[in-house]
Amino acid sequence: MPVRGWIEVDELYCKGCELCVSACPQQVLSLDMTKLTPKGYHPVNLHGEGCTGCAICALVCPEAALTVYREAAPRAARLAAQEV
Amino acid sequence: MDVTTPVQLVYQRPTALARMPTHYCPGCTHGVAHRLIAEVMDEMGIREKSIGVAPVGCSVFAYNYFDCDFVEAAHGRAPAMATGIKRLLPDRIVFTYQGDGDLASIGMGEIVHAAARGENLTVIFINNAIYGMTSGQMAPTSLPGQITTTSPAGRDVEEMGFPIRMAELLAPLDGVGYSARRSLHDPRHIRTAKKAIRLAFEGQQRGLGFAMVELLSNCPTNWGMTPLESLRWLEEHMLPAYPVGDFKVAPVLAELRI
Amino acid sequence: MARELLKGNDAMAEAAIRAGVEAYFGYPITPQTELLELMARRMPELGRVFLQAESEVAAINMVYGAACTGARVMSSSSSPGVSLMMEGLSYIAGTEIPVVLIDVMRGGPGLGNIAPSQGDYNQIVHGGGHGDYHPIVLAPASVQEAIDLTVLAFDLAEKYRCITIVLADGSIGQMMEPAELPPMRPLCSTYPDWAVRGAKGRQRRFLSSIYIDPYAEEVTNLRLMQRWVEIQANEVRYREYSLQDAEVIVVGFGTAGRVALSAVRAARQEGIRVGLFRPISLSPYPNQALDRLVDQASAILVVEMNSGQMLDEVLRVVKGRVPVEFYGRMGGVMPYPEEILVEIRRVATQPLEVAQDPRLGWLKRIAPVAASQN
Numbered sequence: 204m205p206v207r208g209w210i211e212v213d214e215l216y217c218k219g220c221e222l223c224v225s226a227c228p229q230q231v232l233s234l235d236m237t238k239l240t241p242k243g244y245h246p247v248n249l250h251g252e253g254c255t256g257c258a259i260c261a262l263v264c265p266e267a268a269l270t271v272y273r274e275a276a277p278r279a280a281r282l283a284a285q286e287v
Numbered sequence: 288m289d290v291t292t293p294v295q296l297v298y299q300r301p302t303a304l305a306r307m308p309t310h311y312c313p314g315c316t317h318g319v320a321h322r323l324i325a326e327v328m329d330e331m332g333i334r335e336k337s338i339g340v341a342p343v344g345c346s347v348f349a350y351n352y353f354d355c356d357f358v359e360a361a362h363g364r365a366p367a368m369a370t371g372i373k374r375l376l377p378d379r380i381v382f383t384y385q386g387d388g389d390l391a392s393i394g395m396g397e398i399v400h401a402a403a404r405g406e407n408l409t410v411i412f413i414n415n416a417i418y419g420m421t422s423g424q425m426a427p428t429s430l431p432g433q434i435t436t437t438s439p440a441g442r443d444v445e446e447m448g449f450p451i452r453m454a455e456l457l458a459p460l461d462g463v464g465y466s467a468r469r470s471l472h473d474p475r476h477i478r479t480a481k482k483a484i485r486l487a488f489e490g491q492q493r494g495l496g497f498a499m500v501e502l503l504s505n506c507p508t509n510w511g512m513t514p515l516e517s518l519r520w521l522e523e524h525m526l527p528a529y530p531v532g533d534f535k536v537a538p539v540l541a542e543l544r545i
Numbered sequence: 546m547a548r549e550l551l552k553g554n555d556a557m558a559e560a561a562i563r564a565g566v567e568a569y570f571g572y573p574i575t576p577q578t579e580l581l582e583l584m585a586r587r588m589p590e591l592g593r594v595f596l597q598a599e600s601e602v603a604a605i606n607m608v609y610g611a612a613c614t615g616a617r618v619m620s621s622s623s624s625p626g627v628s629l630m631m632e633g634l635s636y637i638a639g640t641e642i643p644v645v646l647i648d649v650m651r652g653g654p655g656l657g658n659i660a661p662s663q664g665d666y667n668q669i670v671h672g673g674g675h676g677d678y679h680p681i682v683l684a685p686a687s688v689q690e691a692i693d694l695t696v697l698a699f700d701l702a703e704k705y706r707c708i709t710i711v712l713a714d715g716s717i718g719q720m721m722e723p724a725e726l727p728p729m730r731p732l733c734s735t736y737p738d739w740a741v742r743g744a745k746g747r748q749r750r751f752l753s754s755i756y757i758d759p760y761a762e763e764v765t766n767l768r769l770m771q772r773w774v775e776i777q778a779n780e781v782r783y784r785e786y787s788l789q790d791a792e793v794i795v796v797g798f799g800t801a802g803r804v805a806l807s808a809v810r811a812a813r814q815e816g817i818r819v820g821l822f823r824p825i826s827l828s829p830y831p832n833q834a835l836d837r838l839v840d841q842a843s844a845i846l847v848v849e850m851n852s853g854q855m856l857d858e859v860l861r862v863v864k865g866r867v868p869v870e871f872y873g874r875m876g877g878v879m880p881y882p883e884e885i886l887v888e889i890r891r892v893a894t895q896p897l898e899v900a901q902d903p904r905l906g907w908l909k910r911i912a913p914v915a916a917s918q919n
Contacts, residue, residue: 208297213300215306215308216308216309218313218314219313220313220314220514221314221513221514221515222314222514222515222518225515226473226474242308244313256295256297257297258297258298259474261297261298262298262474262477262478263319263473263474263477264318264319264322265309265311265313265314265315265316265317265318265319265322266308266309266318267300267301267304267318267321267322267325268300269298270296270298270299270300271296271297271298271299272294272295272296272297273294273295273297274292274293274294274295275292275293275294275295305749334744335743335744335745335746336743336745337743337744338741338742338743340610341751341753347755348757350751350753353749354744354749355743355744355749356741356742356743356744356749356750356751357741357749357751357752357753358610358613358741358751358752358753359640359751359752359753359754359755360606360609360610361606361609361632361633361636364602364603364606364609364633367598367602367603367604367606367607367609367610368606368607368609368610368613369610370596370603370607370610371568371570371606371607371608371609371610371611371612371613371614371618372610372611372613372614372741374568374594374596374607374611375567375568375594375611375614375616375618376614376742376743379742379743396599396600396602396603397599397602397603397606400598400599400603404596
């Protein structure tokens with residue numbers, strides 16, 4: 204089962220340039236056309252499931268607008284739980 | 288089995304980047320370069336002893352975007368200003384951040400001599416084959432046939448000469464410890480660019496002479512393209528003219544595992 | 546300390562070292578290269594920074610960077626090299642950091658020659674770099690004065706966070722005279738609160754001359770002007786020689802003033818009531834001191850080694866109250882006391898008019914002289 208990831212987009216920085224949209228291997232990013240940042244850009248966000256927390260979006264982001272999280276891998280979590 | 292999985296923070300904005308939105312155009316890889324430098328500064332723990340020298344060009348306000356001490360140089364003179372600082376404060380990490388007009392045109396004298404002297408500086412050279420800030424004139428690195436506002440019929444090498452490959456030009460100088468070219472147009476290249484930037488700062492830390500990383504970058508606005516189109520253009524046109532590679536690597540740097 | 550026979554260039558270099566200069570960046574150019582060479586030998590001896598830059602453009606920018614760290618730094622050059630530094634000087638002025646520059650003037654314009662002149666007056670005093678800024682400019686007339694003013698230059702530059710320029714000429718740079726060097730001062734161990742040295746344990750700071758918002762730039766310019774007003778009130782320097790009962794007042798700076806002094810003394814022997822007013826600070830100019838002398842004067846004779854640059858200062862102060870005459874040699878030609886004496890006699894005895902431009906009369910007189918000596 205793939206690891207579940209998610210991102211946070213800081214709308215102070217995101218300029219809707221779409222570099223991350225194109226780079227995302229899961230194709231789960233798109234500009235949110237219903238929203239505008241304080242500077243008037245459409246910020247990016249996840250649409251739907253599928254983010255693995257690979258952080259390629261953050262790698263290509265020119266504004267360092269993205270914070271990437273993921274759940275720790277299930278096997279590691281089970282091992283950790285066993286040790287407790 | 289119900290397992291509460293701990294959350295991993297995979298990536299967050301480097302602390303060496305100031306909390307300031309940039310004025311760069313959407314999709315401009317200046318931002319990527321800034322981010323990579325900031326990540327390296329965080330990883331090496333050198334923020335407090337770093338002094339940056341900002342150029343004239345789109346990144347003239349670079350001092351607003353890094354959380355370290357900075358000075359602003361005249362156009363092209365950053366390597367000379369950096370020399371003055373480094374000679375007085377040899378234990379600080381002094382770096383310049385320059386575009387193709389700043390470094391390869393008006394600043395050609397200063398960069399060649401700083402390299403020849405083996406000044407222990409780190410130079411991050413942003414090559415996007417055009418003058419950005421002044422709205423799209425030809426640069427010394429503009430490609431043959433490239434249309435710019437001062438080569439409206441396309442760069443004619445008979446009249447306007449040939450592009451300059453800076454990473455290759457400086458490498459043979461004995462004072463140069465590291466001269467490399469990378470690109471910022473896709474994730475794979477960005478990862479290797481970061482490694483090169485790290486090496487260039489490690490080189491200074493180890494006193495290995497002049498270190499420069501040339502970063503192929505885009506200029507969507509002045510190339511007249513969307514950010515995504517500009518990265519494809521970079522890949523298709525700039526990579527053949529400016530090959531990614533290492534042109535000089537001091538042996539100590541070559542052995543570093545980063 | 547004892548007096549020694551010292552060459553001007555060497556004396557100025559050593560004086561800067563005694564004053565605690567921490568970094569010197571320069572480039573060879575006649576007639577000041579000895580200054581660079583003494584620095585090349587002495588600075589490494591003392592563990593301080595020396596670098597021969599690849600050009601004067603690079604040198605002044607190295608000075609700019611070094612000055613940003615709050616250290617005492619300087620450069621030196623001669624007229625064509627100083628022209629190259631104008632961009633850097635404007636940036637330094639706009640950044641409001643202290644820098645000392647020594648200009649050993651030579652004949653020009655252009656490549657000119659290596660003989661002494663005073664042709665850089667306008668460039669240095671009225672700014673050759675772009676924008677509104679006012680350096681402090683000090684003009685020595687002897688090796689001793691060159692030493693004293695070089696030391697003073699560092700103190701003034703730091704006090705006012707401005708550029709201080711010692712404006713000498715080739716003869717002062719090259720001549721050898723007995724003079725006394727000051728004792729060695731210790732290097733400064735604390736740095737100003739604006740210095741950029743790495744943001745350890747504090748907020749980051751930056752030094753720049755860019756103020757993209759015109760209103761912010763105007764505020765900066767106001768600050769520079771207010772400092773200039775303060776400098777004008779406090780840093781005027783000049784010397785007066787036999788002026789108490791003088792009717793003819795000779796005004797000259799640097800070497801021209803020194804040569805004129807010999808003529809003034811000779812003229813006194815002939816019974817002419819003449820004296821010399823020698824500005825030492827060209828910027829700020831001793832306007833009030835000169836103005837006070839106008840009432841007693843029947844004529845003023847300005848002597849320079851250029852086509853009349855300080856002359857405009859004098860005309861501005863005198864405002865047509867008395868005739869102002871001019872005598873100048875150009876291109877690296879130095880006047881002799883004899884020719885100035887001839888002028889003093891002429892000015893003391895011939896009827897004079899207040900001329901719109903004293904240069905016109907002078908050009909008629911000097912042209913045959915210059916031609917005959919060519």
